Amino acid sequence: MRIDKPAQLTKLRKELVAVEKKHTKKIMICCGPGCLANGAAKIVEEFRKVLKKKHIRGFKIEALKETGCHGFCERGPLVIIEPRGTFYTKVKPKDVEEIINESIRKDETVERLLYDDPSNGHKIERYNDIPFYSHQQRIALRNLGHIDQYKIEDYIVADGYNALVKALTKMKPDEIIAEVTTSGLRGRGGAGFSTGRKWATCAKAEDTPHYVICNGDEGDPGAFMDRSIMEGDPHSVLEGMIIAAYAVGAHEGYIYVREEYPLAIENLKLAIHQATEYGFLGENILGSGFSLTLNVSRGGGAFVCGESSALMKSVAGEVGEPRAKYVRSVLKGFHDKPTVLNNVETYANIPVIIDKGGEWFAGIGTPGSSGTKAFSLVGKVRNTGLIEVPMGTKLREIIYDIGGGILDNRPFKAVQTGGPSGGCLPEEKLDLPVDFDTLTEAYSMMGSGGMIVMDDHTCVVDLAKYFLAFLVEESCGKCVPCREGLFQLHAMVKKISEGQGIEEDIEKMEKLSDVIIKSSLCGLGKSGPNPFLSTVRYFRDEYLAHIRDKKCPAKVCRELIRFDIIADKCDGCTACLSACAFDAITGKKNEVHVIDQDKCTKCGACEAVCTRNAIEVS
Amino acid sequence: MVHLTINGQVVQANDGEMLLDVIKRMGIDIPAICQHDAVEPFGSCRLCTVEITKADWDGWKNYVTSCLYPVADGLIVNTHSETVNEIRKTLLDLYLARHPNSLFVRKLAAEHGVTKTSYEEIPDGDDCILCGLCTRICERMGFSAISTVGRGHSKEVAPPLKEAPPDCVGCLACAQCCPTGHIKFSEEGASRSIWGKQFEKIACSKCGKLTITKEFADSLSETRNIPREYFDVCDDCRRKEIALTMGRLAQWSREEETV
Numbered sequence: 113m114r115i116d117k118p119a120q121l122t123k124l125r126k127e128l129v130a131v132e133k134k135h136t137k138k139i140m141i142c143c144g145p146g147c148l149a150n151g152a153a154k155i156v157e158e159f160r161k162v163l164k165k166k167h168i169r170g171f172k173i174e175a176l177k178e179t180g181c182h183g184f185c186e187r188g189p190l191v192i193i194e195p196r197g198t199f200y201t202k203v204k205p206k207d208v209e210e211i212i213n214e215s216i217r218k219d220e221t222v223e224r225l226l227y228d229d230p231s232n233g234h235k236i237e238r239y240n241d242i243p244f245y246s247h248q249q250r251i252a253l254r255n256l257g258h259i260d261q262y263k264i265e266d267y268i269v270a271d272g273y274n275a276l277v278k279a280l281t282k283m284k285p286d287e288i289i290a291e292v293t294t295s296g297l298r299g300r301g302g303a304g305f306s307t308g309r310k311w312a313t314c315a316k317a318e319d320t321p322h323y324v325i326c327n328g329d330e331g332d333p334g335a336f337m338d339r340s341i342m343e344g345d346p347h348s349v350l351e352g353m354i355i356a357a358y359a360v361g362a363h364e365g366y367i368y369v370r371e372e373y374p375l376a377i378e379n380l381k382l383a384i385h386q387a388t389e390y391g392f393l394g395e396n397i398l399g400s401g402f403s404l405t406l407n408v409s410r411g412g413g414a415f416v417c418g419e420s421s422a423l424m425k426s427v428a429g430e431v432g433e434p435r436a437k438y439v440r441s442v443l444k445g446f447h448d449k450p451t452v453l454n455n456v457e458t459y460a461n462i463p464v465i466i467d468k469g470g471e472w473f474a475g476i477g478t479p480g481s482s483g484t485k486a487f488s489l490v491g492k493v494r495n496t497g498l499i500e501v502p503m504g505t506k507l508r509e510i511i512y513d514i515g516g517g518i519l520d521n522r523p524f525k526a527v528q529t530g531g532p533s534g535g536c537l538p539e540e541k542l543d544l545p546v547d548f549d550t551l552t553e554a555y556s557m558m559g560s561g562g563m564i565v566m567d568d569h570t571c572v573v574d575l576a577k578y579f580l581a582f583l584v585e586e587s588c589g590k591c592v593p594c595r596e597g598l599f600q601l602h603a604m605v606k607k608i609s610e611g612q613g614i615e616e617d618i619e620k621m622e623k624l625s626d627v628i629i630k631s632s633l634c635g636l637g638k639s640g641p642n643p644f645l646s647t648v649r650y651f652r653d654e655y656l657a658h659i660r661d662k663k664c665p666a667k668v669c670r671e672l673i674r675f676d677i678i679a680d681k682c683d684g685c686t687a688c689l690s691a692c693a694f695d696a697i698t699g700k701k702n703e704v705h706v707i708d709q710d711k712c713t714k715c716g717a718c719e720a721v722c723t724r725n726a727i728e729v730s
Numbered sequence: 731m732v733h734l735t736i737n738g739q740v741v742q743a744n745d746g747e748m749l750l751d752v753i754k755r756m757g758i759d760i761p762a763i764c765q766h767d768a769v770e771p772f773g774s775c776r777l778c779t780v781e782i783t784k785a786d787w788d789g790w791k792n793y794v795t796s797c798l799y800p801v802a803d804g805l806i807v808n809t810h811s812e813t814v815n816e817i818r819k820t821l822l823d824l825y826l827a828r829h830p831n832s833l834f835v836r837k838l839a840a841e842h843g844v845t846k847t848s849y850e851e852i853p854d855g856d857d858c859i860l861c862g863l864c865t866r867i868c869e870r871m872g873f874s875a876i877s878t879v880g881r882g883h884s885k886e887v888a889p890p891l892k893e894a895p896p897d898c899v900g901c902l903a904c905a906q907c908c909p910t911g912h913i914k915f916s917e918e919g920a921s922r923s924i925w926g927k928q929f930e931k932i933a934c935s936k937c938g939k940l941t942i943t944k945e946f947a948d949s950l951s952e953t954r955n956i957p958r959e960y961f962d963v964c965d966d967c968r969r970k971e972i973a974l975t976m977g978r979l980a981q982w983s984r985e986e987e988t989v
């Protein structure tokens with residue numbers, strides 16, 4: 113069915129809402145990346161099987177929805193019964209029948225699958241009452257977990273394409289741009305550039321044609337905000353892009369998705385197909401005379417391909433290598449033509465801004481950074497997952513209230529924000545309200561929204577070494593400061609981690625970092641030294657301990673630690689002996705075991721299996 | 731026309747020119763080893779970095795590669811500020827660590843006071859500084875026979891699949907523009923070998939002198955719409971032939987006059 117007039121969409125929505133309302137209960141199965149990895153597909157299959165077998169009065173199979181990431185991946189696979197919001201965690205196929213019996217047939221709950229609050233052990237039934245959710249505010253992620261990721265109809269029921277109608281029929285392009293500018297929206301892909309200003313520059317550019325591109329490269333290891341949006345709510349991205357294209361006068365656009373995200377590619381293609389059928393894309397959109405085609409472009413998977421100039425080259429079929437530019441890509445971008453490039457999350461915010469107004473959006477967050485920001489919260493927190501909070505939320509709130517604190521009640525050590533080339537913030541920065549500017553002032557950065565929490569078992573030297581190794585690997589190799597400079601920086605951090613560093617190294621590394629930042633061609637090199645700079649800024653003593661005392665305080669750096677068996681505690685259970693893959697442990701059953709230091713590779717396997725805490729790391 | 735200040739001196743420049751063009755014209759010497767007039771600026775060596783500011787930038791300074799930065803009115807450029815010198819020295823130090831055996835690198839570094847690297851030397855580092863001149867020249871010639879492969883520290887220049895490049899015509903442009911002499915080729919009689927591919931050169935039908943490769947001639951004839959026979963004669967003989975024709979013409983007209 114093709115929609116040519118706004119009234120038709122209103123009518124269609126009414127009909128669809130009526131159908132939805134008939135479902136007195138809905139089964140929402142999270143099929144986001146985390147839950148799929150934990151077996152969500154099997155759960156869907158089992159539900160379908162059981163529902164087919166047992167006919168349940170009043171329940172239609174359409175009320176079973178495969179949703180995108182609901183957020184609380186750590187507890188997945190998740191099954192949510194709406195409208196109550198009953199939240200079932202770690203569901204296994206064998207639980208399915210019971211869920212159907214208790215929650216669908218009856219109005220009961222399966223107690224054992226409910227969330228238990230780690231602080232007091234109490235069960236919480238509804239997800240809205242769980243602190244992980246109650247401290248969040250979702251705009252970009254508004255539909256994730258609440259609509260079927262394959263159905264445009266579900267998006268329409270959730271007020272989808274309302275903003276497009278408003279934009280195309282009631283607003284002029286410059287009014288749209290003014291609204292976006294008023295909202296204060298800043299790009300969510302890293303640099304935090306004003307989206308309204310970017311659009312205005314492109315719209316004004318005389319050269320034609322204009323293009324719109326969506327950056328779905330998401331190269332930060334561990335980040336999955338953009339992926340989740342593209343998979344779970346692809347229409348929000350499309351709607352944002354169509355509005356952008358109309359505002360800047362573009363008739364062709366591309367969504368660049370990394371190859372490792374096949375489901376995102378598939379769902380976006382499906383969404384484009386559906387939107388075209390309904391007339392939201394293609395020729396003469398909604399009868400407005402405006403036309404746009406969108407294409408999905410597969411990324412090569414290199415981290416640097418997320419950088420704007422490299423990305424545009426890659427979309428054009430060339431090698432994804434950054435181009436030196438002192439002319440901005442908004443004027444000379446794709447095929448050297450004016451191009452708006454925005455991040456997935458940036459686009460996903462647009463429909464809401466158009467719907468509710470720029471003022472409304474600007475009222476959320478902080479004056480310099482309006483709105484909300486999605487983060488993938490990972491690392492040593494209890495509740496890992498996908499979250500969205502207003503800008504200005506304190507790190508402490510994110511880590512302790514939403515994240516539930518540090519795993520095993522260990523002490524907090526640092527939080528890394530901004531992806532591999534972001535920075536590490538220590539305990540004294542926990543009360544920092546998170547936004548673009550505060551993070552930068554604290555020598556970290558927003559990046560695209562990765563957030564990795566670390567406990568006292570993390571060694572910052574080791575951490576810097578890890579991220580630098582990633583960047584050395586991902587440097588495109590075009591320019592010398594990044595290719596050779598990061599290589600040498602990594603080599604020096606490695607030397608320190610092995611106890612081979614000297615104190616002068618630190619100053620030398622700081623100087624080298626400065627040169628790399630000032631002289632690299634693209635953002636990768638320009639932010640490349642951050643893992644070293646931010647850790648040495650806040651944890652200088654830890655570097656010095658590696659250098660002066662040849663000690664790794666966190667007991668991580670292999671060259672600086674040793675494993676010993678404490679004779680008094682060892683009862684000769686032989687567990688460590690069988691765990692050691694390097695034959696470094698000797699000892700007879702019921703006799704004290706001994707580690708041969710020459711053979712020990714410090715893998716830590718023995719420590720992990722010893723139940724008597726007899727293995728000491730020093 | 732724009733006016734800018736370079737090292738304290740006010741100079742004029744044409745719109746669209748790059749800073750490096752003006753800097754060179756003023757006779758100021760800065761290293762710029764990935765730049766060649768035959769190809770577009772690339773920005774890989776970063777040695778041409780200069781410091782720029784403007785009167786209304788509140789003392790804020792930026793560091794840009796002059797080969798790529800277009801001239802602008804009111805720009806204040808310093809080609810040898812303390813920071814710029816530090817950047818250049820550090821880059822050359824890094825080059826020296828990576829290519830300790832390259833004479834070109836050693837000489838250039840020494841000119842800037844770097845005779846020994848302060849970083850970890852890569853003893854078997856090769857001579858290719860990845861300036862990208864060869865690949866860009868080859869692309870410019872219309873062949874794109876070679877390219878960079880890989881990324882980061884293991885990036886290198888190579889033909890596709892590291893086999894004899896099908897599109898190479900043996901013109902030697904790449905080898906001739908390579909600043910470090912990394913690209914090896916050999917000539918033996920009429921045969922030439924580069925990138926593991928063998929070529930036969932054309933012998934002039936008049937004097938027998940060897941000229942360009944057959945593949946190069948074929949390609950030029952095809953792409954530039956020049957008859958293939960044109961390449962059967964060497965430049966010298968062709969010039970001689972033209973001179974003779976001219977001479978004959980001159981004689982002929984003189985004869986006309988006398989009649």
Ligand SMILES: Cc1cc2nc3c(=O)[nH]c(=O)nc-3n(C[C@H](O)[C@H](O)[C@H](O)COP(=O)(O)O)c2cc1C
Binds near residue numbers: 299419454458636
């Ligand atoms: C090395 C590097 C990697 C990047 N990777 C991404 C990415 O994966 N996704 C993204 O949206 N932006 C990425 N960016 C930022 C983009 O260059 C660009 O600023 C952004 O896509 C613009 O969109 P926005 O204004 O909506 O943020 C990267 C930048 C650099 C320097």
Ligand code: SF4
Binds near residue numbers: 588632638
């Ligand atoms: S800074 Fe690094 S990634 Fe960027 S162009 Fe230079 S080498 Fe490539």
Ligand code: SF4
Binds near residue numbers: 707
């Ligand atoms: S640390 Fe690893 S290698 Fe060393 S003794 Fe224990 S198990 Fe064996």
Ligand code: SF4
Binds near residue numbers: 898
């Ligand atoms: S010799 Fe071959 S590789 Fe070199 S420039 Fe000529 S065609 Fe290209």
Ligand code: SF4
Binds near residue numbers: 858862864887910
């Ligand atoms: S082979 Fe020579 S010209 Fe080509 S990139 Fe290497 S150094 Fe430059």
Ligand code: FES
Binds near residue numbers: 142
């Ligand atoms: S994937 Fe299911 S909650 Fe994130």
Ligand code: FES
Binds near residue numbers: 761778
């Ligand atoms: S000459 Fe190499 S970067 Fe300018």
